Structures are given as structure tokens and as C-alpha cells.
Amino acid sequence: MTHIVVDPVTRIEGHLRIEAEVDGGSVREAWSSSTMFRGVELILKGRDPRDAWAFTQRICGVCTTVHAIASIRAVENAIGAVPPPNARLLRNLIIATQCVQDHVVHFYHLHALDWVDIVSALTADPARTAVLAQSISDWPLSSPTYFAAVQNKVKGFVERGQLGPFANAYWGHSAYKLPAEANLMAVAHYLEALEWQREVIKIHAVLGGKNPHLQGFLVGGMATPVDPDKQASINMGSIALMRGLIAKARDFVARVYIPDLLAVASFYKDWAGYGGGVGNYLVYGEYPLDDAKQPELFLPSGVIRNKDLSRVEAFDPEKITEHVKHSWYDYAGGDDQTLHPSSGETKPHYTGPEPPFERLHTEGKYSWLKSPRYDGLPMEVGPLSRMLVAYGSGHPRVKELVGTVLQKLGVGPEALFSTLGRVAARGIETLLLAERMEGWLDDLAANIGHDLRIHDNDKWSPSSPGVKPSEYCHRYEDSSLSQQILPGQAKPDHRKTGRGRTAFRDGGRTDRGA
Amino acid sequence: MSDSDRWFLQELESRGVSRRDFMGFCSAMAAALALPRSAAAAIAAGIQKTDKPVIVWLEFQDCAGNTESFLRASRPTAAQIVLDTLSVDYHETIMAAAGHQAEEALARTVKEKAGGYIAVVEGSIPTGANGAYCTIGGRSALQIAREVCGSAAATIAMGTCATFGGLPAAAPNPTGALGVGDAVPGVKNLINLSACPANVENLTALVVYFLTYKRWPELDAWHRPLFAYGKAIHDNCERRAHFDAGQYVEAWGDEAHRTGYCLYKMGCKGPVTFQNCPNVRWNEGTNWPIGCGHPCIGCAEPDFWDKMTPFYAHLQNVPGFGVTSSVDKVGLWATVGVGAAFAAHGFVSLGKRWRNAEHHPAAREKAAEAQRREDDKKGGQP
Numbered sequence: 001m002t003h004i005v006v007d008p009v010t011r012i013e014g015h016l017r018i019e020a021e022v023d024g025g026s027v028r029e030a031w032s033s034s035t036m037f038r039g040v041e042l043i044l045k046g047r048d049p050r051d052a053w054a055f056t057q058r059i060c061g062v063c064t065t066v067h068a069i070a071s072i073r074a075v076e077n078a079i080g081a082v083p084p085p086n087a088r089l090l091r092n093l094i095i096a097t098q099c100v101q102d103h104v105v106h107f108y109h110l111h112a113l114d115w116v117d118i119v120s121a122l123t124a125d126p127a128r129t130a131v132l133a134q135s136i137s138d139w140p141l142s143s144p145t146y147f148a149a150v151q152n153k154v155k156g157f158v159e160r161g162q163l164g165p166f167a168n169a170y171w172g173h174s175a176y177k178l179p180a181e182a183n184l185m186a187v188a189h190y191l192e193a194l195e196w197q198r199e200v201i202k203i204h205a206v207l208g209g210k211n212p213h214l215q216g217f218l219v220g221g222m223a224t225p226v227d228p229d230k231q232a233s234i235n236m237g238s239i240a241l242m243r244g245l246i247a248k249a250r251d252f253v254a255r256v257y258i259p260d261l262l263a264v265a266s267f268y269k270d271w272a273g274y275g276g277g278v279g280n281y282l283v284y285g286e287y288p289l290d291d292a293k294q295p296e297l298f299l300p301s302g303v304i305r306n307k308d309l310s311r312v313e314a315f316d317p318e319k320i321t322e323h324v325k326h327s328w329y330d331y332a333g334g335d336d337q338t339l340h341p342s343s344g345e346t347k348p349h350y351t352g353p354e355p356p357f358e359r360l361h362t363e364g365k366y367s368w369l370k371s372p373r374y375d376g377l378p379m380e381v382g383p384l385s386r387m388l389v390a391y392g393s394g395h396p397r398v399k400e401l402v403g404t405v406l407q408k409l410g411v412g413p414e415a416l417f418s419t420l421g422r423v424a425a426r427g428i429e430t431l432l433l434a435e436r437m438e439g440w441l442d443d444l445a446a447n448i449g450h451d452l453r454i455h456d457n458d459k460w461s462p463s464s465p466g467v468k469p470s471e472y473c474h475r476y477e478d479s480s481l482s483q484q485i486l487p488g489q490a491k492p493d494h495r496k497t498g499r500g501r502t503a504f505r506d507g508g509r510t511d512r513g514a
Numbered sequence: 515m516s517d518s519d520r521w522f523l524q525e526l527e528s529r530g531v532s533r534r535d536f537m538g539f540c541s542a543m544a545a546a547l548a549l550p551r552s553a554a555a556a557i558a559a560g561i562q563k564t565d566k567p568v569i570v571w572l573e574f575q576d577c578a579g580n581t582e583s584f585l586r587a588s589r590p591t592a593a594q595i596v597l598d599t600l601s602v603d604y605h606e607t608i609m610a611a612a613g614h615q616a617e618e619a620l621a622r623t624v625k626e627k628a629g630g631y632i633a634v635v636e637g638s639i640p641t642g643a644n645g646a647y648c649t650i651g652g653r654s655a656l657q658i659a660r661e662v663c664g665s666a667a668a669t670i671a672m673g674t675c676a677t678f679g680g681l682p683a684a685a686p687n688p689t690g691a692l693g694v695g696d697a698v699p700g701v702k703n704l705i706n707l708s709a710c711p712a713n714v715e716n717l718t719a720l721v722v723y724f725l726t727y728k729r730w731p732e733l734d735a736w737h738r739p740l741f742a743y744g745k746a747i748h749d750n751c752e753r754r755a756h757f758d759a760g761q762y763v764e765a766w767g768d769e770a771h772r773t774g775y776c777l778y779k780m781g782c783k784g785p786v787t788f789q790n791c792p793n794v795r796w797n798e799g800t801n802w803p804i805g806c807g808h809p810c811i812g813c814a815e816p817d818f819w820d821k822m823t824p825f826y827a828h829l830q831n832v833p834g835f836g837v838t839s840s841v842d843k844v845g846l847w848a849t850v851g852v853g854a855a856f857a858a859h860g861f862v863s864l865g866k867r868w869r870n871a872e873h874h875p876a877a878r879e880k881a882a883e884a885q886r887r888e889d890d891k892k893g894g895q896p
Binding site: 005007009014036037050051160168205206214328348355356368460 | 566568573574575576577578579580583585586587600601602603604605606607608609610611612614615616617618619622640643644645646647648649650651652653654657680681682684685686687688689691710711765766767771772773774796797798800801802803804805806807808811823824825826
């Protein structure tokens with residue numbers, strides 16, 4: 001038995017460490033550890049709840065919208081603020097932009113280097129690369145001259161001898177399966193996607209002032225005024241700008257990302273047999289389509305157990321618990337307790353080895369992340385969960401897209417429960433949203449012709465009546481999180497917040513297993 | 515034309531950038547740096563003749579927001595040249611290698627390029643729990659920072675967490691988080707690019723400044739380059755005329771808000787925040803926070819999570835017309851001003867918050883001060 005450590009896990013946001021026991025080429029045991037703690041929960045205590053979104057937003061600068069919006073909805077639910085239709089549409093556009101831009105970055109700039117061998121691209125034949133590219137898409141940047149120029153660029157880079165972020169990697173390893181031409185095509189699109197993401201994210205700058213950490217959010221609505229007759233508001237000029245950016249987003253996703261995904265996946269079909277995960281899927285749901293208290297959602301919420309797509313259960317927030325048996329926290333009532341996030345506790349207590357260290361005490365506590373459970377079970381969250389719940393709930397476009405992808409890859413539905421399925425689901429969700437966004441932009445353009453409201457001003461002042469405990473959940477493009485807000489017992493004119501956060505993605509073990 | 519010039523121009527062309535585009539970029543950089551047009555040639559020469567400077571990018575208690583900002587580097591195609599001109603030897607979020615191989619790359623650079631590389635730091639450095647609040651490869655952020663920044667030619671602290679401690683250092687600073695300057699005192703050539711996140715235009719300008727002049731720019735009292743932090747946002751704000759005319763937004767979405775009036779009454783911290791946000795803007799000049807209709811939250815200033823909150827409480831005693839002259843003077847006034855804002859919006863919670871502060875000396879001081887004021891207030895009541 002060999003004990004291996006991978007730390008840092010790179011090309012992610014945050015600090016992650018993996019320790020594993022390997023025997024005869026198989027992983028027998030594995031531990032995932034978050035190695036960084038800031039204490040945002042503790043920092044938020046006692047602050048003005050209207051400020052909280054800016055604090056929680058900084059939990060992640062990659063998914064820079066989701067923690068902000070989760071916080072805002074929690075406060076809105078607590079004080080009974082009702083954001084007007086314009087705010088709902090602006091938020092849908094912001095969340096969808098985040099998802100589309102970040103999924104493409106995830107595929108090309110974070111994940112692709114596990115599948116694409118950059119050095120192999122140097123031996124590709126540009127003419128054959130062009131034939132390959134043209135056979136899978138009508139994307140115009142596909143001539144032999146173009147691919148030769150990209151190859152020269154890479155060659156110049158390699159010959160100069162400073163490989164920068166590509167140094168000391170795994171190039172030439174037998175796990176890389178793409179032919180040289182596919183590698184060259186993918187490298188070209190890695191560079192194109194780098195330009196593309198910078199363009200598309202300008203939608204966030206229009207609606208939130210900047211990206212990352214856009215600033216246009218408000219409890220009760222949005223700070224972005226709308227008025228077709230004003231220069232300093234969202235008007236037809238800004239809508240035209242966003243329309244162009246959405247078209248650009250959709251075009252690249254449909255003509256580059258999806259064809260690349262299918263082409264790359266066809267060489268890695270054996271990955272349909274790896275990465276099965278826990279087989280339970282949880283989705284909070286997102287993109288309200290109306291302004292009712294329980295709105296219809298474009299992507300539905302729900303729970304699937306044991307990979308059974310025929311049964312999608314209703315999601316019940318009361319069933320979430322957090323465990324610290326293996327996390328560096330103490331619970332006042334003992335570490336065997338399971339606490340609902342609304343009564344959650346965050347008392348850090350490090351009991352691991354003093355740095356520098358070689359190994360964590362994996363038999364005891366070993367991570368800064370708590371272990372969240374739903375109805376006592378570990379759950380998978382993220383794009384695969386969302387697509388499975390939508391599929392199981394009969395979402396027509398999701399069913400169509402999933403069917404097309406499975407058919408093109410020549411694999412059955414069981415392939416969804418795997419690494420390959422996860423990669424495919426991310427692409428399907430990206431296409432789905434890239435297609436949907438223009439509709440929300442049309443709705444916004446139509447609505448601001450007669451409705452200029454962006455905010456529920458009645459609930460803005462701290463002296464507004466009516467505060468109740470609440471919980472609001474927000475689906476998140478790579479994990480799921482919920483935030484709870486508790487009204488303070490102090491003066492009624494100065495609401496205080498206590499706040500917890502439940503992140504399912506990287507959580508660790510309980511006594512009942514990972 | 516020398517061989518190296520020819521090589522450089524070929525290199526540019528292979529990247530799809532014409533000589534004209536490149537010179538255009540250099541002129542734009544000259545303008546951004548407030549230099550005469552003739553400086554463009556000097557900048558171009560600076561970029562061409564230098565070997566790729568090596569960058570080591572460390573992430574500690576961070577959110578990768580500054581990395582994302584870095585990926586948004588604007589000035590189309592030419593910025594890519596500047597960034598390609600750097601060799602980013604270590605950067606967790608983008609590098610291909612992981613684990614031991616990643617750490618090996620870092621160790622090699624630190625050893626072989628000792629004294630010659632630039633360290634960029636993103637995120638704060640925790641001093642509590644013997645450094646266990648942030649470890650990478652089993653080493654604490656503090657151990658890594660001491661080694662890597664200690665051997666660097668210069669250290670660029672990117673973002674408010676790395677410069678001043680930022681969010682993790684907000685009261686009660688649960689992990690004893692500090693900025694690089696405080697955590698690793700005496701680090702050579704420390705340049706702070708504060709803001710949350712730092713604007714990549716300022717990083718690009720900083721690098722070009724260095725390549726052009728072979729020295730680092732003039733800094734303010736907080737080690738921030740004057741070319742980017744020399745003036746208050748308020749003094750360059752496109753809505754300043756409305757402030758001077760007494761035209762203010764009173765409610766979100768009202769006529770004044772839609773017209774683009776001043777956000778001072780909604781809590782804007784532009785008068786006490788020093789940054790070139792209104793000039794360079796964000797995402798290739800698309801917009802900036804005040805431009806979208808939200809007040810400035812003061813994210814470039816030390817302790818802004820404590821000093822500038824509540825975000826929607828307006829500053830007291832903002833001077834009337836004219837330009838605010840110096841950062842030191844305004845900085846002092848701002849503390850008093852924001853303190854007064856706190857008084858108006860409820861001392862009790864702040865007193866409680868600061869009393870919890872255990873680690874940060876500044877937070878302890880503030881706690882003591884808030885406690886004194888609270889006691890005075892109680893004592894003054896009948």
C-alpha cells in the first residue's frame with residue numbers, strides 16, 4: 001500500500017489537498033482536505049444585513065455572483081422584500097452569464113490540460129488539423145494557415161525555453177489519448193476562449209459595473225437603473241451591446257465548445273466507467289420565470305437518490321445537516337452532533353499536524369470544510385445534478401440535448417453517471433443557458449418600456465417592520481450552497497445577521513463514509 | 515534594425531499583432547502613465563530588450579478574484595503580448611502541473627532565479643494557529659511567503675487582502691490575517707495594488723513602467739503607485755458636477771438615480787477612496803461601479819470592511835467644492851468622518867464587534883477606542 005499526497009490540486013479556486021492509499025494501481029482509500037479557512041461566518045456576525053452580500057461575494061472570485069445573490073435572497077426572504085420584475089430579469093442575465101462564461105473557462109483553461117497534450121500539438125499537420133476542424137464545425141477560423149500560425153506560436157513559446165505555467169507537467173504521458181491534430185485544434189481554441197471569455201463577461205460590467213466582484217447588487221432589487229430615455233440607465237444602447245455579447249457567447253458555445261467537447265470525449269469514452277460519485281443528486285433550482293412567491297424555475301429543484309432518474313423528490317431544506325467529526329471545528333454539544341445550518345456553529349479548532357507537515361491525521365479531523373448531508377446522505381451537486389434533475393422532471397430541451405449527446409457519443413444513459421457524463425452535462429447546461437439568455441433580454445427590453453422599478457424601497461430602511469427567520473437557497477454553477485439569516489435579538493431598528501453557509505461540493509466524511 | 519528587434523517584430527506578427535498595433539498599445543500605455551507621446555518609443559524598446567521577467571504568483575487566503583482580474587487583461591491583443599512577455603512560472607489556478615511537480619517548479623525558480631523574479635501575492639497571510647489556517651503542500655502561507663518573497667527582486671501585493679489583510683482581517687479577524695507588508699516585514703520593493711480585486715490595468719501599467727525605467731514607480735504612504743492611487747475617486751468622478759450642484763440620488767431607481775446624479779447620500783465612499791477607477795474603468799473600459807449606479811464601497815483602502823461599513827450609511831463632513839489635496843490629510847479626515855457615520859448608525863454593534871478582536875493590533879486599538887466612546891456616551895446620559 002502506497003500513501004500518496006496531491007497538494008496543491010491546481011486549476012481550481014481555493015486550496016485542496018488529496019491524500020490516498022494506492023494498492024496495485026487502485027485507490028483503496030482517499031481523503032479530500034480543504035487547507036484554508038477565513039471565517040467569513042464569524043466576520044459577518046453583528047453587521048448590517050444589507051452589507052452582507054459584499055462579504056459573502058468574496059468567498060469566491062471565480063463564481064463571483066452566486067454567494068452574493070444567495071445572501072441577498074436570504075435577507076430579502078427574512079425582511080419580506082420583493083424585488084420587482086426588472087431586478088429578476090437583470091439577475092437571471094447575470095447568473096446565466098456567469099454560468100456560460102465560467103463553464104467555458106472550466107472546460108478550456110482548467111480542465112482541458114488533463115485531456116489535451118500541448119507539446120504533442122507541435123507535431124500536428126496543420127492541413128489535417130483543418131480537415132478535422134471543418135469536419136466537426138463550420139467555425140470560420142479553421143484554415144491550414146490559421147492552425148500553422150497557432151503551431152508556430154506554440155513552437156516559439158517552447159523554443160524560447162520558458163514554459164511558464166506549462167512547465168514540469170505530464171506531457172507525453174500515455175493517459176493523453178488525442179491525436180496530434182486534435183491537440184493542436186484544442187490549443188487553438190484554448191487561446192480563442194481566452195479572448196472570448198474577456199468579451200462575454202462585459203455583460204457583467206454593463207449590469208454590475210465590473211467583473212470580478214460586480215457591484216450592482218442590492219437587497220430588495222438591483223442598483224442598476226433602467227430607463228429607455230436616460231443616458232445613465234440601462235437603455236436600448238446597453239441592451240444592444242448585451243445582445244451582441246449574448247450572440248457572441250452562443251455562437252462560440254454552439255460552434256466551438258460543444259463540437260470540441262464531443263470530439264475530445266469520443267477519444268475518452270473509457271471515462272464513462274470512472275468517476276461514478278455517490279449517485280445522489282441535489283439541486284436547489286434557479287432562474288425564476290415569474291414574480292410569484294414560489295416562482296416557476298427554468299431549471300427545477302429536486303433530489304435524486306441512487307441514480308434513479310424515474311423518481312425526482314421535492315427538495316426539503318430541513319433535511320440538510322452539517323457534521324464536524326472530521327473537520328477542524330468544535331460543536332458545543334459534542335462533535336457527534338448533526339446540526340441544521342440554521343442552528344449551525346463555526347468554532348475553529350485546529351488539531352492537525354503543525355506545518356510544515358507530510359501527512360494529515362486522516363483517522364481524525366483533517367479538513368477545514370464541514371461535511372454536509374441531505375437526509376443523512378452525501379449528495380453530488382453541480383451541472384450533472386442539475387441536468388439529471390431537469391431530465392428526470394421532463395424538461396423538454398434538456399431531454400432533447402441529453403439524447404443528442406448520448407447518441408453522438410454512441411453511449412447509453414448509464415454513461416451520464418461518470419466523469420464523462422459530468423463533462424457532457426456542463427456543456428449541455430452551457431448551451432441551454434446561452435440559448436435562453438436572449439429571451440430574458442427581450443423581456444427586459446419590453447418591460448422597461450412601461451416599468452422603471454428596480455428595487456423594493458419599502459423594505460430598505462432598517463426601521464421597516466417584519467423580520468422572520470428564513471432560508472433561501474441558490475443553485476451555484478459548480479456546487480450548491482444555502483445561506484441562513486437569523487434576526488438578532490437586539491434593537492428592532494438595527495437588524496443583525498448571523499449567517500451560515502452549506503457547501504456540498506468539497507465536503508468531507510462523516511462516520512458513515514465520504 | 516537589430517536582430518533582436520527583428521526577432522521581436524516577427525514574434526509579434528506570429529501572435530497576430532502588427533507593428534502598428536504594438537506601437538498603438540505603447541502610446542496608450544504612455545497616456546495611462548501620463549507620459550508624453552514620445553515615451554511610447556522608450557516603452558516599446560523597454561519591452562523588446564528585456565528577457566521575459568519571471569513571475570511567481572502565490573495564492574493564500576484568497577478568492578482567486580485577482581487571478582480572474584488578471585485573465586481580463588484588456589488593451590486587445592497587445593496586452594496579451596505584455597503578459598506573454600512574462601514567464602508565469604507558478605500560479606496554482608492556471609498551471610498544468612499539480613502536487614509535487616507544481617511545488618518542484620516553485621522551488622526551482624526560487625533557487626535558480628533568486629533575487630531576480632517578481633513575486634505576486636494574492637490573499638492574506640494568517641498568523642493564528644501556527645499558520646494552519648492556510649497551508650499549501652503542507653507548508654504554511656507564512657513559511658512560503660517568507661521564503662518566496664524573501665528572495666524576490668520585488669513583491670507585488672495584488673488586491674486588498676494581500677495589501678492590507680482585506681476580508682479575512684475584518685473584525686474580529688478570526689485567523690490573525692495580515693497583508694504581506696505586515697506579515698513579512700522588510701520585504702524588498704513592496705508594491706501594493708489594493709482594491710477588491712485589483713484592476714489588471716494597473717498591474718499591466720506597473721510592469722511596463724518597470725520594463726521602461728528599470729525602476730519601480732513612486733509610491734504613496736501605503737506603498738501604492740501614485741499613477742494609480744494618486745487621486746480620490748470623488749475628484750475624478752463623472753458625477754462630481756452633481757455633487758457640487760447638490761443633486762443627489764435619494765432612493766434606488768428614482769428620477770435622480772436614473773439620470774445619474776451623485777450617490778453620496780446612498781453611502782458612496784468615493785470621497786475617501788484613492789484609485790483610478792473612474793479613469794481606467796473596468797473590463798476594457800466598459801463600466802465601473804459608480805457608472806452602474808451603485809455607490810463606491812471604498813475597496814482600495816486599508817480596513818475598508820470595517821471603516822467603510824455600513825456601506826449604505828453616508829459619510830459625514832465631506833468638504834464642499836474643490837479638489838482634495840493629499841492622501842494623508844484626507845485619510846485622517848476620513849477616519850473621523852466614517853467614525854461619525856458609525857455614531858449615527860449605531861455604536862452598540864460595533865463596540866461588540868471590536869471587543870471580539872483578538873489578533874490584529876489595529877483591531878484591538880479600534881476596539882478600545884469604540885469601547886471608550888460607548889462608555890462616554892453612556893456616561894453622558896442622565
